[in-house]
Amino acid sequence: MRACVISMMAAMALTLALGALGSAQADDAAQIDLPPIDGPDQWHLMTHDDATSTSQCIGDPKTPLCAIETVLACFVREERQLYLSGMGVETVRFNFSKARPEYTQRYWVAGVEMVSEKNKATYKKVRYLKPQLDDIAIKIHDAPCYDQKCYKPVGPPTIYLVRQNGDRWKTDDWATPRW
Numbered sequence: 001m002r003a004c005v006i007s008m009m010a011a012m013a014l015t016l017a018l019g020a021l022g023s024a025q026a027d028d029a030a031q032i033d034l035p036p037i038d039g040p041d042q043w044h045l046m047t048h049d050d051a052t053s054t055s056q057c058i059g060d061p062k063t064p065l066c067a068i069e070t071v072l073a074c075f076v077r078e079e080r081q082l083y084l085s086g087m088g089v090e091t092v093r094f095n096f097s098k099a100r101p102e103y104t105q106r107y108w109v110a111g112v113e114m115v116s117e118k119n120k121a122t123y124k125k126v127r128y129l130k131p132q133l134d135d136i137a138i139k140i141h142d143a144p145c146y147d148q149k150c151y152k153p154v155g156p157p158t159i160y161l162v163r164q165n166g167d168r169w170k171t172d173d174w175a176t177p178r179w
Helices: 002-031 064-077 080-087 120-124
Strands: 044-046 103-114 136-146 158-165 168-175
Touching (some): 044 064, 064 080, 064 168
């Protein structure tokens, strides 16, 4: 009987500890400036300059979305420094091409989730992604625009894994699930 009571007390202590862990993760997520999920008709625009882009933080990855928008801007603008900043790295292993002023990109946030033990395996199934606990997974639907004509997004949204990097964020990797 005494062993049973001790086992029940240990089980209750474990349950409380796991509940506190889940609560701590929820508290961590609440302290992070996560972007709201947009509707499919709420487009953001990435252009060749800050004045006409909807993002107010290109080059300053102070939030998870700012890190992604910095990387998006680097490819629209073909700017090496934006890649370094948005990815939180010191070198680029490829060459950028010449910027194409006729090319812009529109995008919307389709989903946001903190990587946890519960969902980590889901993100591992997406090619090349190596999620870590507490990464932020942000799903972005994007569509290219040429000479101000924008196309519809095709397929599922791209998943960006964003990780805290000191007081900044970095886009660790991204991939589009197969469809």
